[in-house]
Amino acid sequence: MxxxxxxxxxxxxxxxxxxxxxxxxxxxxxxxxxxxxxxxxxxxxxxxxxxxxxxxxxxxxxxxxxxxxxxxxxxxxxxxxxIKKPLSKRDAWVVDESAEHPLMRFAGVVWTNMRHTLERIDLGLFDAVAKLLAETERPLYVVGGRITRSNADYLFNHMQIIRPNVTMLGNSANVWPQYLLDMGPSSVLVIFDIRRYEAHLEKLAQTAAERGATVVLFTDQWGSPIARCAHYTFNGLVEAPSSWDSTIALMLIVEALIAEVQTTRWEESKERIEELEAMFSSTRIFRNQG
Structure with missing residues (x-):
């Protein structure tokens, strides 16, 4: 396909x-x-x-x-x-070895993924989620799966700087009930889940939704089962000539959301960034380069 x-x-x-x-x-x-x-x-x-x-x-x-x-x-x-396993997924790609450099072949697929993802995205959905993420009275929780945890971590790191009240869920699903205790109608849970979808993430999303939390899902073109209980869903094309899927199209949406939230909250974000830089300076975590 x-x-x-x-x-x-x-x-x-x-x-x-x-x-x-x-x-x-x-x-x-x-x-x-x-x-x-x-x-x-x-x-x-x-x-x-x-x-x-x-x-x-x-x-x-x-x-x-x-x-x-x-x-x-x-x-x-x-x-x-x-349901393709990673190795069989890679074999499904027919590549002309005499074409261009492997980097260019891979990049061509990724660019196609991004283009088609943008063609299909609902701009109203994007605006609604950006507004939602900018509301600091809403506690924000972020979580990803085995592969997409790095995507969740990227969103968390930036949102934590831009606004307060942001939590990254721990690696172990065994501790997630402790986070669910604090989730309610004002909470927002952002979940990343692409194919080979993870059952524990689906259970987390269902429970959070039952407690009234707003669920935002980042998934692939087929759609994680979490979409059934998610309030907002972003679908990005992920197939690539590799044993693993590419999440670059999803990250394009993530980075655009981060930029929009920062623009919306610029004055507050600016103060937080300046205060954070002052802390770095005072503790010498980052040394100034001469």
Missing amino acids: SPTTKLVKQKIQDATDTLTRSERQLASILLQDYPMGGLQSITKLAVAAGVSTPTVIRMARKLGFDGFPDLQDALREEVAAQ
Whole structure:
């Protein structure tokens, strides 16, 4: 599956304005339990959505598929792409060894990821989350998975300088209930979770949401199961010619959010930065270079 191929759910979202009322009902069912909802029989799907089987076929064709079986084939490809193990994922990339330098090949894929991520991003979503992160009366908690912890750590380090009341959750899931104790309706939990999605992160998000916290998710193009309970979700393309996914497209969004929050809170942030620099100077943590 090419990283530039649109997912079925993206096709559904793109076609929303052209769907009939019945087709919107069907789209809602498909997206609620994506992608598994679309892999059941056409009869069961129609019953679940309260529509006729011709409606299912008609919508599949409206999305650009030859019919419902063709749509299901696309969903199966997405599922297969999600569960690839790192080594088999790397083997799936066909690379012309005589092309350009490996650095340029990799960069080309990453640039494509960023471009397509930006093409699909909801700017209203970005603005809403930037505003949310700038509200210092809202305690902010940040956490990442095995691979994405570095992304979470980057966001935490910058937000901690820009604003107060920011917490990075500990490495061990065993201590997370201690953080959950302090989460409530005013809290914001930012979670990073890309494929091979982590069950303990999903449980954390569900519990935080049940306690009234606002959950912001950074995930890949397929979408972590956490999206079901997240209030805001950013999807970034992550596939790369490597055994590991690339999170650069997600980091583009993260860095843009950091910049926007700092701009929004510039006077307060400026004071915090100056005070922090004074502390560094007084304790000589960083020496001035002559």
